[in-house]
Amino acid sequence: MTRADLVQDDGRVDxxxxGATWSEGPLWIPTTRRLRWSDIPGDRILEWDSASDTTIVHREGVEFTNGRVLDADGAVVQCSHGRRRLERELPDGSLEEIVAQWEGKRLNSPNDVAIAPDGSYWFSDPDYGIRQAHEGHLGEREYDGRFVFRWSAADGIRPVITDIVQPNGLAFSPDGSTVYVTDTAIGLDDGPGHWIRAYDVVDAGAGAENGRHFATIDDGMPDGIAVDERGRVWSSAGDGVHVFDPDATELLFLPVPEPVANLCFGGDDGTDLFITATTSLYRVRTTTRAAI
Structure with a gap:
């Protein structure tokens, strides 16, 4: 496989x-043709408009929102560090709580979310937002762990992955049989974790097992990840974006001028890779699209 098989324009990063402090949680919104993301320490949500090539402040005082995804109705589901919950932004701009507790205990600080093929929400719950005042509100862990949870209206909330020290980004393979989760324990010296793990999705999408090491990021850590339609894993890192085949062979490295926090596919034809990296928003033209 050559570079041209994955990216256009030789992988030029635009x-x-x-103007942000720490850019995170990118999401392409097709109905508005805008890329939405968070400046977490700035406590605001930003949007880049593709028609005018301008950026606006969507909302301020947003309680340190992070990862987000579009649900089946087109509403934005997002993680709130400050409110310690998973929430939905309705079309009128109001917010609706999805889940904030497990077994009567508050969540830590939900970080990233993905929708499984069965329609359930899987989200990571590290404790970054209750340990760093610039990313949330200082507080205590109320349950003994930092888990990946699954939530659905029918089943409620349950932990599905409990063996990662600081679970962060997550994404599903195209057929939904594998979920990838990053461990960023090294970020606050909670351990050596700077890798991506893979799990088999079992019980008709209700659980995960057979956790194993997938890939290590040597420069910085893998924060957010995205999976494309051919099952390749695109990972953030301290030095740029690394792309892995489903067998964990590294296929491509795209250097970015700043440490990368997260990334997502979008644009009118779905082939633009948007990269949130520290102070900035970047774009790379690719030859592929998001898995699901």
Whole structure:
């Protein structure tokens, strides 16, 4: 496989906007043709408009939102560090709580979320938002762990992955049989974790097992990840974006001028890779699209 098989323009990285403190949680919204993301320490949500090539502040005082995804109705589901919950932004701009507790105990600080093929929400719950005042509100862990949870209206909330020290980004393979989760324990010296793990999705999408090491990121850590339609894993890192085949062979490295926090596919035809990296939003033209 050559570079041209994965990216256009030899993988040129274009900076679309700069001016944030720590950029996170990118999401392409097709109905508005905008890329939405968070400046977490700035406690605001930003949007880059593809038609005008301008960036606006969507909302301020947002309680340190992080990862987000579109649900089946087109509403934005997002993680709130400050409110310690998973929530939905309705079309009128109001917010609706999805889940904030497990077994009567508050969540830590939900970080990233993905929708499984069965329609359930899987989200990571590290404790970054209750340990760092610039990313949330200082507080205590109320349950003994930092888990990946599954939530559905029918089943409620349950932990599905409990063996990662600091679970962070997550994404499903195209057929939904594998879920990838990053461990960023090294970020606050909670352990050596700077890798991606893979799990088999079992019980008709209700659980995960057979956790194993998938890939290590040597420069920085793998924060957010995205999986494309051919099952390749695109990972953030301290030095840029690393792309792995489903067998964990590294296929491509795209250097980015700043440490990368997260990334997502979008654009009118779905082949733009948007990269949130520290102060800026970047874009790379690719030859592929998101898995699901």
């Amino acid at each position: 900076r679309l906007w700069t």
